[in-house]
Amino acid sequence: MEEERHFELTKNGKAFILFGSLFVILGLAIDNLLLIVPGVLFWLVITSTFISFLFSHTYSFNTKMSCSKDFMRSRGLLAVAVELTNPSRRTILTKISLSFSFHFKSIDKAETVLIKLSPKKKTKIVWLLLATRRGNGEIGPIEISVGSFQFLFKHKRILKDTQKIKILPQRPRINIPWKTKKELLLKMVHEFAQRVKGRGDEFFALRDYLPGDQLKHIDWYATARHDKLISREFEDQRNLHFLIYLDLSSTMYGPKFEYALSSVVELCSLIKGTNHDLAVIAYSENVQKYIIPQVGKHELRLMLNLYDIDATGVHSSFLNAVKFTKNNNVIHSIAIIFSDLEGDLIKKLQGIHLLQTMGSRVVFVNFATMHFNILSSHDWMLDRTEDMNYGEILKYVFPSIVSEEYRKREIELRQILYSIRGDYVDIFGYDDNIILSLYRLMKKYSPTQRLVQEAVGRSS
């Protein structure tokens, strides 16, 4: 392991040599013990550091650092083992500090430990680290301080070895069995695939002719029977084209975004296991990233691209993202939008309308529930919070206003979505799961549920 040695008198050390000399000389000159005593003490300390250096500069350690994994999930645990061997015949007192990037936090143990290394014996120190942030973390270097008074005379061995660790978004708390996931996909295919018109070649149903239908799809026998134009509807039972929009706006910033991203990843990994197509658009003001996971050796790399996305901290425009889809003719049959209710809602609604004109089903996944961190614009609460304590605002007024505003926006969005046969899904906090939410949604489309709904509709 590459080792760097540091031994130098620090600024403090120089200052204390000068102080010592000044105190002693001045004290002797004016015959005053008041100055001589501390001056001699400074000398004593400095001399002791020099002597301890002379004794300890030949010490060498065999050091080894290893981490239990290279890839890990956020909120996962990592063990870092540092092995130190003291080949000399003396017991050495050392201060060992492990440095790591901001992605980690040590569990139950400080980063610096002060231990005695027994002679000719291997000492192992294990740190348990918790990954708190997603990204590219780094473990190392290790600093071994030998000798006392390090702030006066720096005497350190820095082992420059660092290990890079990729931290992926956190693992969902709920483990959903693969069977459920498969069932969900089947349901989605059954429900959404039939709405792909003009694509696929399997006959699905007859219906009244609508302007815009191709002439070749007109069923002339049926037309003759019913005395009106009837056209055939086809479905694509085999392939669904998923298009996932991920909002990177400032309002998503924080753990909420992490959760949205891990949901996207979960959904992607589900879809990638099948023969359905998938594309991910990460957008803020404009489209930031357009990812099409491919089959083959690049598949993993492209999927890992997802993990490097971060919220950008500007207001996002969903309309621009949809325009990008339209201009580039991105094929899609289901658009799943991972976003929230905050920010510019009108642009979101306009985008949804545009999506609908492109003939895709829209599912809006809302992360703006009260279970997540709340980020709201200050003008929501301006008129209500005059002459109020900040603590009270946070405790009582803020959540109520936010929930009220959320409800208003949710109603507005739901109305638009239902008018275009879209769907709305809420994620209720961190204990909820995207797969489960979609499963709940698909239940709405089950035949029994549909019969009930129809019955209710008739009675009303």
Added chain:
Amino acid sequence: MRIKDKVFEEDWELTSLTALGSTFIASVHHLFGALAISLIVIQSAFSLNIYIFTIWLVLGIVILMTDLIKGTHIKMSSEVAFGLFFVFGTILSLLLANPNSMFFPATLGRVDIIIYQSLAGLCIGLRFLSTFYYMEYFEQEHTFVRTKSQYTKEQVRQYKDNLIKTDFEYTSPEEIKSLQKWIVLLKRMLWPSLILIIFATLAALYALMIFYLIPEDSIAEYIIRPSLILVAIIYSVVLIRTNAILPKIVDVDTQDDQQQEENSDTVATEDDIENISINNTT
């Protein structure tokens, strides 16, 4: 605007701990500072010197206030400032001293003044020593996370259990206790104090020699003190030079090692060749 990670806060507890006993050391540090200055103030009150009394009272209040404001947060820069304050106060008092004051340029053989001076000096020395000790062992505030919820407790326990009999088996070596730290500190100061004692004895012997050779007080005064000052200057020069020389000693050592390694390599190759030739012949 607020960002809160509710799940993290429910599961983990951010803990920051200062090293055990750091408050004690910090309070000892403050106490010795206050004690030193109060000794000076009391002496100046006894010596009926209003100027010195006022100067040190003001300095004392300033130092005490800064100490109290900073609390257990001892910094080297503030200690340097304390030292400078001290020198400044001493020089001012020197100008305003009367024969009863402890700042008068001669003790006139008065035992009480010598006791006051040495006690105050000792307090200041101990204050600095406690600073060094604090910086050495108690400076860093340790931050880490602790498990809070049952879920994370179980998670950590299971993870530790799974690491048993691997390279990462969880071990926490015994850290050094507070008392041991003191012992280490004192042990490390043994050698230098011996050296200093030898220096001081030599200086005293030299002074005594001059005193007996030239028994007149006035001449002794002119020779003993300057010679001690000379020793002090030489010692500080020695310290400064040692700082310059030390890294070179290490360089020479490492160079020697390297050269030895190189030589041993070449020798070994020659030996090898011979051995090979011998092997071949046999």
